[in-house]
Structure formats: C-alpha cells, structure tokens
Amino acid sequence: MKARILLASRNAHKAEEFESLLPGVEFIPWSGPEIPEDGAFFQDNALQKAIFARDWCARRGIGGHDAIDGVIADDSGLCVDALFGGPGVLSARFAPHLSYAEKNPLLLRMINPEDPRTCRFVCVLAYADATEARAEPFTVSGIAEGSLAMEARGNSGFGYDPIFIPRGYDNTFAELPSEIKNSLSHRGKAARALAGRLRGAELM
Ligand code: ITT
Numbered sequence: 001m002k003a004r005i006l007l008a009s010r011n012a013h014k015a016e017e018f019e020s021l022l023p024g025v026e027f028i029p030w031s032g033p034e035i036p037e038d039g040a041f042f043q044d045n046a047l048q049k050a051i052f053a054r055d056w057c058a059r060r061g062i063g064g065h066d067a068i069d070g071v072i073a074d075d076s077g078l079c080v081d082a083l084f085g086g087p088g089v090l091s092a093r094f095a096p097h098l099s100y101a102e103k104n105p106l107l108l109r110m111i112n113p114e115d116p117r118t119c120r121f122v123c124v125l126a127y128a129d130a131t132e133a134r135a136e137p138f139t140v141s142g143i144a145e146g147s148l149a150m151e152a153r154g155n156s157g158f159g160y161d162p163i164f165i166p167r168g169y170d171n172t173f174a175e176l177p178s179e180i181k182n183s184l185s186h187r188g189k190a191a192r193a194l195a196g197r198l199r200g201a202e203l204m
Contacts, residue, residue, distance in 0.1 A: 004025075005068065005069055005070050006030060006072070007071075007074075008054075018187075032060075035049045035053060037075065041089065042089055045075035046075040050127060069204075071127070071130070072126070073128075074125050075089070076186060078164065079122055080119040081119060082111045108163060117148040120144060120186075121143070121160075121187075122142075122186055124140070125141070127140075142189025142193065145167045149164070156174050157174045157181060161174035166185075
C-alpha cells in the first residue's frame with residue numbers, strides 16, 4: 001500500500017515534481033490556512049511548515065479514511081553568489097509584484113559583467129510523521145550547482161528555471177526535459193534522500 005503523505009505546499013509546480021519523484025507516495029494536497037515561514041534558513045522553514053501542517057491536521061482530528069502517515073514540506077530557493085546568496089530563502093518573495101517573465105530578467109540585470117555567475121538551487125525537505133512517537137521530525141537536503149544564463153531561455157519547469165544552467169550542461173532547466181531536471185535538481189536529490197530515510201526507518 002502506498003504511504004499517504006500530506007504535501008504542506010501551495011506550490012502546484014512542486015507538487016507536480018513530487019508526484020514523479022516519489023511514485024511510491026500518495027500525495028494529499030494542502031487545503032488548510034497559509035502556513036507561516038519566518039525562519040532565516042531553509043531548514044528552519046521546512047521544519048516550521050511540516051510541523052505546522054502536521055499539528056493542524058491533528059487538531060482537526062483528520063482520521064478515518066482521511067488518515068495520513070506523515071507530512072512533507074519543501075523549502076527551497078536560488079542562491080546567487082554575486083548577490084551574497086540571495087534571493088535564497090526569500091526566493092518566493094523576491095519582487096513579489098512581478099511575474100517570473102519579468103523577475104528573471106530583473107535578477108539578471110542585478111549581476112555586473114565582472115561578477116561571478118555561479119549559483120545553486122537548494123532544497124530542504126522536512127518530514128513530520130503523523131504519529132509523533134514513531135519518528136522525530138527530520139530534514140534532508142539537496143543542492144544543484146550551476147550558473148546564471150545570459151538571458152531567460154525555455155518554457156518548461158517554473159520559477160527561476162529559465163535562468164539556471166546546471167553544471168555540465170549548456171541548457172537551462174527550463175529547456176531540459178523534466179526527467180533530466182529531476183535527475184539533477186536540488187529537489188530530486190533531496191527527494192531521493194528522503195525516500196532512503198523513510199524506507200530505512202520503515203515509514204514508507
Ligand atoms: P510553499 O511554501 O507553499 O511550498 P513557495 O513557492 O512559497 O511554496 P518556498 O518558500 O520554498 O515555496 O519558495 C521557493 C521558491 O524558490 C519558488 O517559489 C521559486 O521561486 C524558487 N524555486 C524553488 N525550487 C525551484 C525550482 O525547482 N525551479 C525554479 N525555481 C525554484
């Protein structure tokens with residue numbers, strides 16, 4: 001039987017990626033209130049989101065046919081060396097009034113010609129088991145190293161994918177098929193680490 005895991009995220013693109021990254025899981029979408037995330041680090045935010053969602057479900061008494069085995073939360077972002085690691089944990093909140101079609105060129109214009117173009121995508125996943133006595137909440141992480149493209153290119157993926165060229169490639173994540181992105185990405189690496197932890201602890 002598939003593990004039933006609540007995905008504590010409102011980002012439909014993340015949900016789509018998790019469906020293919022963790023096919024052994026039946027994902028339940030988040031339908032509760034906005035989840036607070038005010039930590040300074042990806043790890044703090046991922047844990048905050050997973051524990052908030054787990055506790056919210058417990059308070060609601062979600063049980064019976066709706067029973068969940070646990071909660072996964074994802075905190076991720078693009079860390080650009082020339083921007084001292086920014087937008088980093090604030091990636092979702094960078095220039096919030098703009099679309100990504102506008103935001104990506106804006107970010108590229110913030111880089112001076114002499115600046116390094118190196119950057120990385122970081123993903124921290126937190127898991128909170130529905131049965132607290134079974135497992136303490138924990139995190140795993142994944143990093144994809146790369147560099148900033150000279151201009152936004154490609155239509156697949158989401159967010160900053162059109163300006164991120166993974167190390168060893170010439171194309172951006174948004175130009176590569178989703179299977180290639182998943183094999184190289186921060187989220188792919190973190191999801192594989194999470195699957196290993198869950199299987200090792202017989203939680204999946
Ligand atoms: P939830 O908190 O509801 O999961 P969110 O989008 O607000 O959704 P984050 O706070 O973790 O999530 O912010 C992640 C942002 O980082 C995301 O909105 C994108 O801008 C960027 N990002 C993360 N992973 C990415 C990826 O694989 N490709 C492109 N951009 C990504």
